[in-house]
Amino acid sequence: MNRYLFNRPRTFRGGIHPPDFKEQTEGNSIQMYMDPQMDLVFPMSQHIGAPCKPTVKKGDQVLRGQVIGEPQGYMSVPVHSSVSGIVKDVKPMLTSTGNKVMSVIIQNDHQYNEVEGMHKAYDYKHMTNEEILKVIQNSGIVGMGGAGFPAHVKLNPGPEKKIDAVIVNGAECEPFLASDFRLLIEEPKKVVDGLKIVLQLFPEARGYIAIEDNKPTALSLMRLLTTGEDRIEVVALRTKYPQGGEKQLINAILGREVPSGGLPADVGCIVHNADTIVAIYRAILEGRPLMRRIVTIAGGAVAHSHTFKVRIGTSVRELVEAAGGITGELSKIIAGGPMMGFAQVGLDIPVTKGTSGILLFTPEQDFSGQESPCIRCGRCVAACPIHLMPMMLNRFALNREWEQFEKFHGMDCIECGSCAFVCPAKRHLTQTFKAGKKIISDERRAKRAAAQAAAAAAAAKDQAAPAAGK
Amino acid sequence: MADEQEKTLYHLSVSPHIRSKQTTTSIMLEVMLALLPAAVFSVIHFGPRVLLVYAACMGSAVLSEWIWQKLTHQDITIKDCSALVTGMLLAMNLPPDIPVWMAIVGSAFAIIIVKQVFGGIGENFMNPALTARCFMLVSWSSAMTSFAVHGVSSATPLTIIKTGEGQLPSLLDAFIGNISGCIGETSALLLLLGGLYLIIRGIIDWIVPLTYILTVLVLGYVFGRDGLYEILTGGLMIGAFFMATDYTTSPMTHKGRFIMGIGCGLITSIIRCFGGYPEGVSFSILLMNIMVPFIDKVTLPRIYGEVKTSK
Structure with a gap:
C-alpha cells in the first residue's frame, strides 16, 4: 500500500x-541514416502469425510505401517497401531469427518516390x-x-x-x-x-x-x-x-x-x-506505413556506439560501417539486447520491424564462464520475476522430466535470463528452459493435431454411416 | 569480402549473453576472507600451533577431494575452493590441542564421506565440517573436549555454566574472544564482522543469522540464563554466519530461511539448557540440515499469476 x-x-x-x-x-542523439547503399532485404515474416505473400516479382519497379508483402489472415500485417527501386530478387534470406525467410530484395534507386496516397x-x-x-x-x-x-x-x-x-x-x-x-x-x-x-x-x-x-x-x-x-x-x-x-x-x-x-x-x-x-x-x-525504426548499435567491437533511425530492410553490415566499422576483435553479434537477444552468424541480415539493437561483443565482453555444479545458493530463486525455482526446473529439463517441469510452472518462464545472469555456477538455466518450453509446446501442438484428426475421422465415419440418431 | 566473412565463425549461444562476474570460486574465496580476521586472532590467542591444525585440515580436505575424484574418474573440482572452506571451517571448530592426525582424518571424512559420496558440491545434505566435527566428537571424545589456552587447560564458558564449577569470564572477554573454546569460535566480534561483510557483499543473506541469534538471545532469557552471554559463546556466531548459511544445506526460499534460523535457535537453546551437553550449535544445525529438503518443499513460492487448479 x-x-x-x-x-x-x-x-x-x-x-x-x-x-x-x-x-x-x-x-x-538519434542519427538519421536514410540513404542506404546496399540492397534492402524485406523478410515476409516480421510478425508472429502467417508470413506475407510477396506481391512483386524480380524486375518489378516499386515505390516507397508500396505493399510488397500481402498479409495472410487476421494475425498478419503487410510489409511495405521503404525505398523506391527495382526488385532484384525474391528468395529466402537469412534473418535475425536464424532462419531463412522468403524475402523481397530491392535495389535502392535513391529517388524515394512515393506511392500515391x-x-x-x-x-x-x-x-x-x-x-x-x-x-x-x-x-x-x-x-x-x-x-x-x-x-x-x-x-x-x-x-x-x-x-x-x-x-x-x-x-x-x-x-x-x-x-x-x-x-x-x-x-x-x-x-x-x-x-x-x-x-x-x-x-x-x-x-x-x-x-x-x-x-x-x-x-x-x-x-x-x-x-x-x-x-x-x-x-x-x-x-x-x-x-x-x-x-x-x-x-x-x-x-x-x-x-x-x-x-x-x-x-x-x-x-x-x-x-x-x-x-x-x-x-x-502522418499517413505513413511502418517503414523505419530506431536501432542502437553498440558494443566493444564497434568504433562508435550510435542510435540510428534507419529504413527497415537496411543491411546490418552497412549500419555497422556507418558507426565506424569493426575495431578490435569481434567475438559475438547479437540482435536485440544482451539479456534476451539472439546471437547471429554474421552481419548480413536486414534491420526488421523488431530490431531494437545490434551489439558487437569483443571476446572480453563475451563472457559466459564454465558451467559447474549447482551449489544451491538460491540466487536464481531471488532473481526470478515469476517466482519460479530455476535450479529445480534446470534439473527437470536436463533429466527430461517434462511432467515435473510443467508441474513446477516451467511454462510460465518469461525467458528473461535473470537466473542465468546471477548464477555463480554459470549454469545454463534460461537456455534449458527455452528448450524445455519448446519441446512441451511442440508436444501439445502434436497432441492437439492428433486429437483433431481423430475427431475429424470420427465425424467422417458418422457421416458415412446412416444418421440413425436424427 | 564474401569469402572472408564465411571464414569467420562468431560465437553462437542462447541468451542471456552477459553473466555476472561472480563464480563459485569467488564466493568461496570471499568466505575465507571473511573468516580470516577470526583465524588470525586464533593464532595470536592460542599460539602458532593452531597454524598446524589449519594446514592439516585444509590440506587434507583438498587432497582427499583430489584423490577421490581421481579414483572415481570424475572431473577434479578442487579449483572451486569449496574443500578449502570446509577444511578451514573444520579447523576453526576443533580444540587447539587436537592431534594433527585426528584433524587429517576428520577432514578427509568431511570431504569423502559427507560430501563426495553424496555427489560432491551442492549434493551433500549435511554440512561437511560440522558432521566431521560430530564424528570426531564421538570417536575421540576426550581429545575433542579438552580445551586449553597457552597450555593451561580451562573449561569453556558453557561448560562452566553447565557444571557450575569455575569462574566465568567477563562479557567483554567473551565478546572479544579472550576465552577458552574451539580454535576459531572464540571471537564473537571478529566473526560478527566477517559475517556482516558477507551480508553486505550479498554472499549470504541476513535472515538465517539474524533469526538464529535472536531466537537464542530471547530463549536464553526465557530459560532463565543470560541471553547476551548465550549468543557470544559456544560458537554461535560462527555457526549462525558461516555454518547455518551454507548454501547446499540451507533452504533456498526466504520463508524457508526464517524456519531454518528459528529452528536452529530453538534446538540450540534446548540442548544447552536441558540437554546433557554444554553446547548445541553443531547439533542444531545438523538437525535442521536434515529438515531442509522438507522445508524447501513446503515453502515453494507462489508464482506470479498462479491459477488455482482444483484437484
Whole structure:
C-alpha cells in the first residue's frame, strides 16, 4: 500500500541489477541514416502469425510505401517497401531469427518516390474503432519490442475484456539499448499523441507512460507534456531488470498479476512499446506505413556506439560501417539486447520491424564462464520475476522430466535470463528452459493435431454411416 | 569480402549473453576472507600451533577431494575452493590441542564421506565440517573436549555454566574472544564482522543469522540464563554466519530461511539448557540440515499469476 501513499518508484518482486552499459549509447542523439547503399532485404515474416505473400516479382519497379508483402489472415500485417527501386530478387534470406525467410530484395534507386496516397492524415476523432484498427493493420504495425505481435490484434481484445489501462512501455531495461530512451526525449509529443489515439479506442482506460527512474530527463519531459491531460499519468519505475517485461510492468504500475497462461487484456491492460505507439501516431496522423525504426548499435567491437533511425530492410553490415566499422576483435553479434537477444552468424541480415539493437561483443565482453555444479545458493530463486525455482526446473529439463517441469510452472518462464545472469555456477538455466518450453509446446501442438484428426475421422465415419440418431 | 566473412565463425549461444562476474570460486574465496580476521586472532590467542591444525585440515580436505575424484574418474573440482572452506571451517571448530592426525582424518571424512559420496558440491545434505566435527566428537571424545589456552587447560564458558564449577569470564572477554573454546569460535566480534561483510557483499543473506541469534538471545532469557552471554559463546556466531548459511544445506526460499534460523535457535537453546551437553550449535544445525529438503518443499513460492487448479 505504501507505494501508492509515497511517490516512490514502483516495481515488482525479484529481478536483477546488471551493469547497464548505457553511458556510451544514451548520450548520443538519434542519427538519421536514410540513404542506404546496399540492397534492402524485406523478410515476409516480421510478425508472429502467417508470413506475407510477396506481391512483386524480380524486375518489378516499386515505390516507397508500396505493399510488397500481402498479409495472410487476421494475425498478419503487410510489409511495405521503404525505398523506391527495382526488385532484384525474391528468395529466402537469412534473418535475425536464424532462419531463412522468403524475402523481397530491392535495389535502392535513391529517388524515394512515393506511392500515391501517402501522407494522408486521418481525422481519427471521427473514425470508428474498426476503421482505426484497419489503418493500423494496413500500416504494417507490429510490437516493436521484438516479439512482433500485430498491433491491431493486441488493440482488439474483444468486447468481453474491460480494458482500463493502456501502458506505454518506455522502461527499456535491457543493457546497452537506448533507442526507446532517445525516442522518448527526441519525439515525446508523438508518444503522447499516439497514446491519445489508443486511448480513444478504450474510452474507460487511463494511459500510463512508464519509464525507469534512471532516465530522469525522459520522465520530466513526459510529465511536462502531459500536464493537464487527466487521462494520462507518467509513472517512474525502479531501475531493475526485467522492469520492461509486460507482466512486471503491469504488476509494478497496477499491482495486478496476469493469470498464468493469460494475456494482459485478461486483467484489463494493453501494453505497447513506445516505438509502437509512435508507429501508430505516424500511421494515423502522418499517413505513413511502418517503414523505419530506431536501432542502437553498440558494443566493444564497434568504433562508435550510435542510435540510428534507419529504413527497415537496411543491411546490418552497412549500419555497422556507418558507426565506424569493426575495431578490435569481434567475438559475438547479437540482435536485440544482451539479456534476451539472439546471437547471429554474421552481419548480413536486414534491420526488421523488431530490431531494437545490434551489439558487437569483443571476446572480453563475451563472457559466459564454465558451467559447474549447482551449489544451491538460491540466487536464481531471488532473481526470478515469476517466482519460479530455476535450479529445480534446470534439473527437470536436463533429466527430461517434462511432467515435473510443467508441474513446477516451467511454462510460465518469461525467458528473461535473470537466473542465468546471477548464477555463480554459470549454469545454463534460461537456455534449458527455452528448450524445455519448446519441446512441451511442440508436444501439445502434436497432441492437439492428433486429437483433431481423430475427431475429424470420427465425424467422417458418422457421416458415412446412416444418421440413425436424427 | 564474401569469402572472408564465411571464414569467420562468431560465437553462437542462447541468451542471456552477459553473466555476472561472480563464480563459485569467488564466493568461496570471499568466505575465507571473511573468516580470516577470526583465524588470525586464533593464532595470536592460542599460539602458532593452531597454524598446524589449519594446514592439516585444509590440506587434507583438498587432497582427499583430489584423490577421490581421481579414483572415481570424475572431473577434479578442487579449483572451486569449496574443500578449502570446509577444511578451514573444520579447523576453526576443533580444540587447539587436537592431534594433527585426528584433524587429517576428520577432514578427509568431511570431504569423502559427507560430501563426495553424496555427489560432491551442492549434493551433500549435511554440512561437511560440522558432521566431521560430530564424528570426531564421538570417536575421540576426550581429545575433542579438552580445551586449553597457552597450555593451561580451562573449561569453556558453557561448560562452566553447565557444571557450575569455575569462574566465568567477563562479557567483554567473551565478546572479544579472550576465552577458552574451539580454535576459531572464540571471537564473537571478529566473526560478527566477517559475517556482516558477507551480508553486505550479498554472499549470504541476513535472515538465517539474524533469526538464529535472536531466537537464542530471547530463549536464553526465557530459560532463565543470560541471553547476551548465550549468543557470544559456544560458537554461535560462527555457526549462525558461516555454518547455518551454507548454501547446499540451507533452504533456498526466504520463508524457508526464517524456519531454518528459528529452528536452529530453538534446538540450540534446548540442548544447552536441558540437554546433557554444554553446547548445541553443531547439533542444531545438523538437525535442521536434515529438515531442509522438507522445508524447501513446503515453502515453494507462489508464482506470479498462479491459477488455482482444483484437484
